[in-house]
Amino acid sequence: MTTxxxxxxxxxxxxxxxxxxxxxxxxICKPRIRQAANVGDWxxxxxxxNSPIGDVSNKVVYAMLVTQKMTMEDYDLFTKSKLPHxxxxxxxxxxxxxxxxxxxxxxxxxxxxxxxxHNEENRATDLSxxxxxxxxxxxxxxxxxxxxxxxxxxxxxxxxxxxxxxxxPNVDPFIQWIHGLGYQPGSLIGKPQxxxxxxxxxxxxxxxxRQEAEADLAEFDT
Numbered sequence: 001m002t003t004x005x006x007x008x009x010x011x012x013x014x015x016x017x018x019x020x021x022x023x024x025x026x027x028i029c030k031p032r033i034r035q036a037a038n039v040g041d042w043x044x045x046x047x048x049x050n051s052p053i054g055d056v057s058n059k060v061v062y063a064m065l066v067t068q069k070m071t072m073e074d075y076d077l078f079t080k081s082k083l084p085h086x087x088x089x090x091x092x093x094x095x096x097x098x099x100x101x102x103x104x105x106x107x108x109x110x111x112x113x114x115x116x117x118h119n120e121e122n123r124a125t126d127l128s129x130x131x132x133x134x135x136x137x138x139x140x141x142x143x144x145x146x147x148x149x150x151x152x153x154x155x156x157x158x159x160x161x162x163x164x165x166x167x168x169p170n171v172d173p174f175i176q177w178i179h180g181l182g183y184q185p186g187s188l189i190g191k192p193q194x195x196x197x198x199x200x201x202x203x204x205x206x207x208x209x210r211q212e213a214e215a216d217l218a219e220f221d222t
Contacts, residue, residue, distance in 0.1 A: 002040055004171045005033050006155040007162035009045040009061050012142060013194035014099040015117045017045065017062055019140035021085045022186060024064045027075055027101040028118060031129030033162055041066045042175065043133065046156050047145050052197045058156055059145035061193075063178050064135035065185075073106040075132045088116040095195055101132075118206045137185040139178060144190030152177060 007030060014020070016029040026034060026043060037043060044063045047056030070078065079086045079102035088100030103116035104126070111127070113120060148156065155170050157163045167174075183189065 002042065002171050002175075003037065003164050004042045004044060004155065004167040004174055005037055005162055005164045006044040006046060006167060007033065007157050008048055008057070008159065010048045010050070011194060012045075012047075012051070012061055012192050013117065014095065014192035015101050017043075017064065017138075017140070018086060018099065018101040019062060019138065019142075019188055020096045021083055022136065023083060023086075024062065024135045024138035024140060025075075025086065025101055025132060026064070027072065027132035028103060028122070028126045028129075030162070031125055034129035034131045034133060036164070037066050037069070037133055039066050039069055042171070043135075044155060044174070046148075047193075049158075052193050053143050053145070056145045056193075057158065058153055059147050060139075060141055060178075061145055062138065062140040062142070063174075064133070064138035066133050067136050068134040069131055070134070071130065072104060072127065072132055073111075076102060076104060076106045076111075088114055090115045095192075099192070122206055138187075139181070139183050139185070140188050140190070142188075142190030143193045143196060146181070146189075149177060 016026060018025045042065055045061045047059045047061050049055045049057045085097060086100045086102045088103055089097040092098055099117055103114050103118055104111040105114055113123060118126060152170055152174055155163060155167050
């Protein structure tokens with residue numbers, strides 16, 4: 001049975017999710033979703049009331065069909081051999097490289113945190129997820145968010161945590177709707193919302209995402 005996980009994205013900066021290089025990945029943040037979601041499930045991120053582009057709380061930022069799931073350690077090996085651009089290079093002028101999400105090097109124990117969007121304060125919540133999710137069947141809208149139809153507004157999760165159980169009646173209608181928009185899977189329609197605000201720092205986003213992840217771990221599924 002397909003599950004649809006939905007949550008609010010407070011920091012859409014291209015790191016979580018990371019929709020670049022032909023694969024959308026969720027490797028940091030949302031530890032409970034990374035634990036619970038399986039191949040064949042859908043992940044939907046909706047916008048924040050406090051987004052840099054305004055109130056987009058009833059709009060979709062991205063949607064991905066999970067096509068692969070692996071441990072974070074396996075993802076480190078996978079990116080080294082198959083997706084090297086997902087390994088962060090914060091000195092790069094390419095924002096996609098700066099926001100790479102393969103941020104832990106498991107060649108040592110404990111794994112080494114690469115210079116990236118997160119810092120040591122994020123380690124516990126990042127690694128508690130254990131798993132990461134990949135998709136080659138995704139739609140990333142970013143700053144070109146798209147409004148949900150009224151009959152699908154029930155999947156919107158305001159604030160922290162996520163929905164899945166209560167989304168069951170909306171799984172098939174959502175899949176039909178997202179495919180009916182006419183975009184090809186793997187589409188990058190917009191850019192990350194946080195890229196519009198050059199004053200937002202990695203540290204500010206890291207702190208906010210840590211707090212959000214801690215709340216995610218503490219809150220019951222709805």
